[in-house]
Amino acid sequence: MMQVPILKQGNYLIATIQSALTDADLIQLRDELAARVGQYRTRGVVIDVTVLDVIDSFSVRTLRAMVQMLKLRGAEAVIVGIQPEVAFAMVQLGVTLENEATALDLEEGLVYLDQKTKVKDRHAQG
């Protein structure tokens, strides 16, 4: 089992994948993030996939489920770091992340979450 470290930074959680993951590892990450957003009352999650050299049909389905589960738990999630050649292979294979937020890297991902959660806060106050 490959543990993916999940760091808490302010209102956000950052999960940085460190090496190739098996299906079971990815499912474990999905469930752990869904639990942690409740535990820490997290508003946003960054899932950093920079090191992944393959994102196949199973990975895409699981990432999609992860983002949707987090949304149902009240947290915005953004997938960051998809490498250019991985993006190319995903397009050729025919898998997409159209309804899930993606950003270039961690920095851009955090900017995205700031924007998303700020809008939410404003609505909450108004």
Place this chain on the structure above:
Amino acid sequence: MRKVETVVLIKADADIVTARQHGRALAVEIGFSRSEQALIATAISEAARNILQYAHNGEIVLDHIKDGDKEGILIIARDEGPGIKDTQLAMVDGYSSSGGLGLGLPGIKRLVSEMDLKSTLGKGTTLTIKKWKMWNSHAQQND
């Protein structure tokens, strides 16, 4: 270069990772560009996934191939599972006998140069994939 083919047994989800890592290593050795390596690794991942899903176990064979001035990688995904009833239908985009899990064979086909599917009901399935290296590819120098 290489004399012996690589065989990776597929019995559990961790073997999918092993198979594509071996495939990528061989693709690097053959001199594929980074983009092509990703396509090869993804094709192996999907093929190994099919084995696990339909037959529960099987093997991925990897080899370095040459044909005239073409050079490439051979990937054979072989199982002794239930087999595919209609191999032509299995190649149609959007068709999946397992109810939407995986993208099926058309997805793999788009990643590679050649693909051949042979299957006998009750006997098993052999998927033979070839990916040829782009001749004098500029991508290789740029990567």
